[in-house]
Amino acid sequence: MSQLFSKKNREIFKAPLGIDNPVTVQVLGICSALAVTSKLEPAIVMGLSVTVIVAFANVIISLIRKTIPNRIRIIVQLVVVAALVTVVSEILKAYAFDVSKQLSVYIGLIITNCILMGRLEAFAMANGPWESFLDGVGNGLSYAKILVIVGFFRELFGAGELLGFKVIPESFYELGYMNNGLMVMPPMALILCACIIWYQRSKHKELQEN
Amino acid sequence: MKALRNYLDKIKPHFQEGGKLHAFHSLFDGFETFIFVPDTTSTSGAHIHDSADSKRLMSFVVISLIPALLFGMYNVGYQHYIHAVGELGTFWEMFGYGFLAVLPKIVVSYGVGLGIEFIIAQWKKEEIQEGFLVSGILIPMIVPVDCPLWMLALATGFAVIFAKEIFGGTGMNIFNVALVTRAFLFFAYPTKMSGDSVWVSSESIFGLGKTVDGLTVATPLGIASTGTADQVPAFTMDMVTGLIPGSIAETSVIAILIGAVILLITGIASWKIMFSVFVGGAFMGIVFNQFGPDTAMAHMPWYEHLALGGFCFGAVFMATDPVTSARTETGKYIFGFLIGIMAIVIRVLNPGYPEGMMLAILLMNIFAPLIDYYVVQSNISARVKRAINSNN
Numbered sequence: 001m002s003q004l005f006s007k008k009n010r011e012i013f014k015a016p017l018g019i020d021n022p023v024t025v026q027v028l029g030i031c032s033a034l035a036v037t038s039k040l041e042p043a044i045v046m047g048l049s050v051t052v053i054v055a056f057a058n059v060i061i062s063l064i065r066k067t068i069p070n071r072i073r074i075i076v077q078l079v080v081v082a083a084l085v086t087v088v089s090e091i092l093k094a095y096a097f098d099v100s101k102q103l104s105v106y107i108g109l110i111i112t113n114c115i116l117m118g119r120l121e122a123f124a125m126a127n128g129p130w131e132s133f134l135d136g137v138g139n140g141l142s143y144a145k146i147l148v149i150v151g152f153f154r155e156l157f158g159a160g161e162l163l164g165f166k167v168i169p170e171s172f173y174e175l176g177y178m179n180n181g182l183m184v185m186p187p188m189a190l191i192l193c194a195c196i197i198w199y200q201r202s203k204h205k206e207l208q209e210n
Numbered sequence: 211m212k213a214l215r216n217y218l219d220k221i222k223p224h225f226q227e228g229g230k231l232h233a234f235h236s237l238f239d240g241f242e243t244f245i246f247v248p249d250t251t252s253t254s255g256a257h258i259h260d261s262a263d264s265k266r267l268m269s270f271v272v273i274s275l276i277p278a279l280l281f282g283m284y285n286v287g288y289q290h291y292i293h294a295v296g297e298l299g300t301f302w303e304m305f306g307y308g309f310l311a312v313l314p315k316i317v318v319s320y321g322v323g324l325g326i327e328f329i330i331a332q333w334k335k336e337e338i339q340e341g342f343l344v345s346g347i348l349i350p351m352i353v354p355v356d357c358p359l360w361m362l363a364l365a366t367g368f369a370v371i372f373a374k375e376i377f378g379g380t381g382m383n384i385f386n387v388a389l390v391t392r393a394f395l396f397f398a399y400p401t402k403m404s405g406d407s408v409w410v411s412s413e414s415i416f417g418l419g420k421t422v423d424g425l426t427v428a429t430p431l432g433i434a435s436t437g438t439a440d441q442v443p444a445f446t447m448d449m450v451t452g453l454i455p456g457s458i459a460e461t462s463v464i465a466i467l468i469g470a471v472i473l474l475i476t477g478i479a480s481w482k483i484m485f486s487v488f489v490g491g492a493f494m495g496i497v498f499n500q501f502g503p504d505t506a507m508a509h510m511p512w513y514e515h516l517a518l519g520g521f522c523f524g525a526v527f528m529a530t531d532p533v534t535s536a537r538t539e540t541g542k543y544i545f546g547f548l549i550g551i552m553a554i555v556i557r558v559l560n561p562g563y564p565e566g567m568m569l570a571i572l573l574m575n576i577f578a579p580l581i582d583y584y585v586v587q588s589n590i591s592a593r594v595k596r597a598i599n600s601n602n
Contacts, residue, residue, distance in 0.1 A: 176358055182398035191372065198376075 004130065013134040016142040019204050023146040024197045028114040033147055034189040035106050040163050042102045043151030045092070047144020049107060053084045054116055054143075055136035061124040062132035068125075077120045078111065085111050115143055150192045158183030218242055239337055264380075267478055268343040274472035275347055275459075275527065281452055282459030283308035286355050287419075289410045289455050293427050295420045307418040311411050312458055315350035318359045322366045323349070330375055341380030341387070341533075342370065348388035348527065351459035352520065352568075353395060354408040361402060365394040385575045386534050389568055396568065404564070406432060409455035427455050431519045431557070435564035437506040442514075449517045460523040470526040479530035482539065483546040487525035490550020491516050498558050507558045515554055524553070524567035529574075536578045538585040545581055549574045 022028045029050075036046045060080050061068075068076050089107045092100035100107065110116065119139050124132040155161055157180045160168035168177065182188050201207045225238040287304030290311075291297065298304070323342045331338040349366055373390035374383045396403045412425035430443040448454050452462025459465075473479035495512030502508030515521065529535060529549050536545035549570045556566025563569065 176360070178361075178399055178402070180398045181400055182394060185397065 009131060009134055012131055013138040016135075016138040017145065019200075019207060021142045021146065021200070022115045022118070022139050023143055024193065024200050025207065026118070028118055029143055030190075030193065032106055032109065032113060033143075033150060033193060034186045036103055037147055037151040037189050038154050038158065038184045039102070040148065040151040040155045042099055043147040044144070045096065045099045046103060046106065047140070047147045049088045049092070050110055050113060050115070050143050051137060051140025053081065053088060053110055054119055054140040055133055057081050057084055057116060058119055058124040058132035058136035059129045061120050062127060062129040065125050073125065074117075077117065081111050081116055081120075115139055146193065146196060149196060150189050153192055154183045154188060158188075265340045265343070268340050270476050270478055271344045271473065271527075272347055274469040274476075274478075275344075275351065277465040277468040278459040278462060278523070279312075279347065279351055281462045281465040282351060283312050285452055285461055286311050286411060286458060288453055289427070290412075290419050293410045293455075294412055294422045294425055299418075303418060307415060310415045310418065311355055312350060314359055315353070315357075315362055315458075316347065318363050319349040319366050320346040322363045323370050326367060326370045326375070330379075336379075339380035341374070341383075345370075345387040345391075349391050352388060352392050352457050352523065354403060354457055355411045356408040357395065357399075357402050361395060361399055362391075365391045365398070368394050381533055383533060385572055386528055386531050389528055389572055389575075392568055393572060404432075409457075429455050429519070429564070431564040434506040434510055435557075435561055439504045439506055439509050442506045442509050442511075445511065445514045445517070449514065454518075456518075457520060457523075460520040463517050463522050466522045466526050473526065473530070478532075479526070480532075480535070480542050482542040483530045483535055484525055486543045486546030487529050487550045488516060490547040491521060491525075491554050492550070493547075494551045494554035498554065502558055505558070505561075507564075515557070519557075519565045520567040521553060524571055525549070528567075528571050534575045534578060536581045536585075538582050541578070541581040541585040544585075545574055545578055548577070 016022055019025065023030065023033060032046065032050075037043045057077070057080050061077055064076075085108060088110075089100070092103070092107060119136060123135045127135070152162070155163075156167060160166060160173075160179050222238070222242075284301075284305045286308035287299070287306065288308075290307055291299045291304050299307070320342075323346045327338055327342050346366075349362070349369075353362065369387050369391040373385045374380070374387050377383050392403075402408055406426040406428045407424070409429055410425060410427045411419075412422050413419070414421045430449065433441070433443050450463045452465060454461050470479070470484060474481050474484075492512045492515075495510070495515040498508040499510075499512065510518075525546075529546060536542050549567075552570035552573055553566040556563050556569055560566070
């Protein structure tokens, strides 16, 4: 048990959540971060879906990594990811139809999410299943974290709601407050991502380039 | 002046290293060099020694904006009296009303913008940059009079931080800061920036004017964008003098012309850009007259296109911004011409945007470096060819 959560393994899990964040440091998976974050709920569902898919794709690829012929490994990885994406997509359609409608093609497009291919190529092809699982969960959650932060601000200031509940009281609107229409447009997601990157870089000296 | 100089000299030690007000040294420095030309010049190397630093240039731009601003104030009052009160007031009533309506916007714009600049200058331990002197007066001039102050403050803050400071401050920005402010407002709060209810103030201020509910007055461009082909607003002298509803200072061609003359005489703005913006706009207006779709916008005569909306204001004060426009001499013609074309194309072909000047200038701001690059490259290759030919 102690080996399962050794210092190295904990590091594998924690690094993406901190200074090796796939979205803000490696700048991967930005496209879906722009597309699904105009409300908080789809952002959370998208984040969780990606987490599940990265984690299990990592485990499966890691298990069969020694039998995959090197020349067709990308195809094998894509098949595994595609299968998992289909499963997740069907589950969402069955149990969360509204959200799956909102996410529309973006669930299917998880297959092209750069974070997935990046983790499979860079980590799962070279490490054991347990480490790969931790790595997948860590990267998925850190992706979800950024999506949730961006989705939080976009829904709060763009619609005055959180998860569909009115948060900004009616009295504010009577005083002349208005929802910010720019927040629901994709450019604002990019600017919010940039703000997160700005904050992170000013906190961590080692991320700053000259 | 002498007394002011003596006073500044007296309080100066407090702001220097070790003084008790050292935290505000950038503030002091900013005001001192604004009022008096600094006496420190560089001593080594090849530098141009001239007292016309960028603070002095900026002051000239502000002076050139004053006719348009004063007329804008008068027009705010005039529009209010004619549409809300129903009869004309005296000159001073109307001007006073407009003055009181516009002044808070100027205060908010300068307060927020300069506040952010001071904080950042202090934080980066740099001198205060003077670029906001012009942006701060431009911002209240290009918004509708009904734009709430908190929106103006938010948009100004956004523009100063995201359009200017993160690019490195004055002189490094890609986009015109005042136009980014307007674009932010335009996309974030479209109901307060366009439509029929924002162009004429409907509140009474300190007993001047009259409060009316649900006042709607469309701008001539607004009428043209919704009208059918035979409903082109007739061209009147009011469109030239500026007694039409619109953003605060954009309406008067005459007041803007005075500003343009000041800018051209002092050599701050490029006549090439101004001229080619008008040529581009006129060209595209004529093209749409001949071949355009069957709408009021397309049937509008070219001189009316140039007189209405923010076309003149944008051409004279926005497109000529030396930081965000093309810098090569040939590039200036291309840059201006494309702004004129794009502005009319957006007006005519996009029914959602009755005014295209803001988006046209912002778009060409992006392309200005590219235009410069190709102008320089073509010059280089032409000279290379000439050199090879003369060698053979």
